[in-house]
Amino acid sequence: MTTTRKFLRLPAVIEATGWSRATIWRKVKAGVLPAPIPIGPKSIAWDAEEIAQWQQRCIHASRGSS
Template sequence: MLETRKFLRLPAVIEATGWSRATIWRKVKSGVLPAPIPIGPRSVVWDAAEIAQWQQRCIDISRGAG
């Protein structure tokens, strides 16, 4: 059985990262932040689990565990 995934829109990613819209797109382009998933011609979302994993990596690195 497939697990339901939660998607985040840009405002939620802004809230989760504390970064501006422009910074988020720069970080995506540079590979720092996971790439969004296109869900329509002008709509993208981020996988909440990928954002959570990115957050955990940041925490681990800051604590010397990464």
């Protein structure tokens, strides 16, 4: 069975990361933050699960966990 994935638009990613729009794009370009997914001809969004996993990696790194 396929599970439904949630997409986050840029304002939600800004809220989740605390970063500005410009910083988000710099982090995506640097490979720090997952890249967005095209969801339409002029629309993009981030996979909510990928953002959650990135947040977990940040938490583990800050706590010295592996």
